Amino acid sequence: MKLSNGAVDQKLRRLSCGAAPRVLDLFSGCGGLSLGFQKAGFEITASVENNPVAAASHAQNFHPGDHLRAVPLDITQVEPIQLVQDLGIGDIKTAVDVIIGGPPCQAFARVGRSKLREIENHPEAFRHDPRAKLYTAYLNYVQAFTPLAILMENVPDVMNFGGHNVPQEVCEVLEDRGYVCAYTLLNAAYYGVPQMRERMFLIAFRRELAQSIHFPEPTHRVNLPPGYKSSRNVALKLVTAATQTGNTHNYIAPPEAVGPLPPAVTAHEAIGDLPELRAREMLKKGILKRGARRLDQLTSYDAKRTASAFAKQMKEWPNFEAAAGIRDHVIRFLPRDYEIFSRMSPGDQYPQAYEHALTMFKEKLKEARERGESIGANSPEYEDLHKSIVPPYDHTKFPNKWRKMWRDYPARTIMAHLGKDSYSHIHYDSNQARTISVREAARLQSFPDGFVFSGAMNQAFQQIGNAVPPLLAFALAKTMMQAFSEVGSLSEESKTSFVSAG
Template sequence: MPDKLRFIDLFAGASGMSEGFIKAGFSPVSHIEMNPEACQTIKTRAAYHYLKSINKLDFYNKYIKKEINSEEFYREIPEKILNSVLNIEIDDKSIKGIFNKIKKSENNIDLIIGGPPCQAYSLLGRHQEDIEKDPRNKLYIQYGRFLKEFSPKAFVFENVPGMLSANKGQHFKNLKTYFKKLGYEVHHDTLNASDYGVVQARKRIIIVGWKKEIDLGFPEFEKTVLNFSVNDTFSDLPKLKPGEKYDVTNYTNSKNEYLEKSGLRNGVDFVTQHISRPHNNRDLEIYRRAIEKWDTNNERLKYPDLPEELKTHKNENSFTDRYKVVNGTGVSHTVVAHIAKDGHYYIHPDIEQCRSISVREAARLQSFPDDFYFEGSRSAAFKQIGNAVPPLMAFAIAKKMKELLCQI
């Protein structure tokens, strides 16, 4: 809509960052993402926002309840909405074509958001020489080409804290120098998602750039005092056994204060994708021991302490906390994409359930609302969730950016 601030979302993932900006009143012009399942998720969410704008969310609810198929669903969504999602890798060959597709829809862009894949800067298990050789380190240059082409008033760039130290800080220095050459003053800070209503300790670097003539510095984003826990976040979801799943089910309790204030349970009277992965007996026994140890002494299970019959790895010196219980009475540790591979690092705090967390539980820890639907397999959904920017954190950033942009 012409009265809204327009933005492009680069390396959009499942559009967690966009979700916060749309909630704050921004209008997306385009999402660019290379992962096909994530792109399908973005299209479904774009369809949600369109149907919400014309008061036809009942049709969306039919789709996520599997009462109609995807062909029937997308047939009712304007091509312009669906075509705004570009499933393509941003590189030297594709970038001009991407520019042209965006310009067919809109040429005036107020803001660019997004962050290149963060695994390149992850400190976990990476040798410095591997980090330096990883081509993803240079994706900020592609980001900059969008700044040069569309000349937005500002940008918001998100990444992991490891970005600051990669190559002894040289990568980050190069990034700032490059963006400055493009005409932007660059500011950054490390934010923790738990300061913005997310029940998760998740530190991220937020880089804000302003056109030099309108430099407003690093914004002061409004924090949320969080007096709620993981148990509050999971309180109304049905109990699950390992391997059990509810594609669609009812809530087991009414809304509590956190679910109301956060907007996670936001109008739908059912919950989707409450899906748990199966576990073998050995893993279940390890999970049980991990939960008991945490419940009894608030101590983490260390891999070397397991009896020999439960061990599967000879390496007892690294990744000793490979089995980790989510803290039910506090905030969760960081949810990352590895959750798609196994659930050992995200064991449910309830010993009666003794399993890793479900897709919907992971989504809630990332602050995705319950009507947000993830396309693809269970593993694809977990990966999208783990890679995402928490929407509530994005919303806090977006509210302040909107306030400042409207002053210009």
């Protein structure tokens, strides 16, 4: 392997001696990407996260007891050199080998293709442009740390956002900086995650490290619902157009699931072993009450419930074991809706839920009149009863607002919106008749049971929904680690000179 001079050379020599690649996680959230990379053998050196609660979660899980790591950081306000000095992680040019994470798509897409190039060439000219701030800050970190590899993640629409293909533009900028780069769409269900989550991933390597990009081969098989294919086609619109017109691009079709692969992990395999929370019974007993939900009460595992291979993996994840039980098995207080949930069938959405609610209202109205109560149509009593049973949302405008999960299929995408309400993931078990708990959401994202979320229930839901599933991150990290393993082709003389210099 031909080495470059300077920082890249020194990093490659260090890795050739068997050292772990060091990771800087930008826009880290609570640490889904970090966890997958750690599991693959990377060292989580530092992170940048603006949300105080998410920053606290990341620090608690990857640098426990280090209060500096829990400080929220705004990437537009903290210069790379300041980060390095504050954390004491060494020379900025040699402190980090890999940068993972990526800015929100708005940081790129509102700028436009031509301006991306202008920003790249004349960053100071756009210092006060709010649309370019996150993008310039991100490029500033890449420039300052000179990582050997980069991984970015975003929603599929970033490939067709505001009429242009953001990852393609990013690849072009990175190629100008000495990287080989490619991007694709991956669905988490193909990689052992019990969730059909589709995301764009971009990988870049310094040309001194690799000459081509590969994405992980699927480990599981699944037939995705039709909606996923149509959404992917929309996201790929600009890539398809570029292909048809003969224009080059850096998109690589995702590897296909071939051979005798096991079926995707189902919702029941993911959460079926967790202790039951029968919401209606809990409500009657006064256990379930209105108020903030803290994540500080231990819930012991139920030894009578069988744990799947996936569930055992979540319980036994190295350094994140939870032998005694879990502390975040808490649910929303939704007294109006528990009975509706119990009547819904798996796959039902809000229109079906609304019909069940109307049926329940008619039943209650009939019972009241049979007791001799005089409740006339449109009377205050009539309206109060209706309001106490029937949700207020227009069933013709919000068909996807509610969904009852399928038991024997991966869950739909876990979103950050869970921090506001959880109707998108109603538990498949009608006896429990509730939305999923914080720990169930974490399981569906493949967070191990010993992973701790700071804050209260809503904040935990938001962190989980914003994260990259750790098992998908692990698959990507393993593939990227293969490139680092090839650094061992350095000569013994080079290794000796590096050790001597160190």
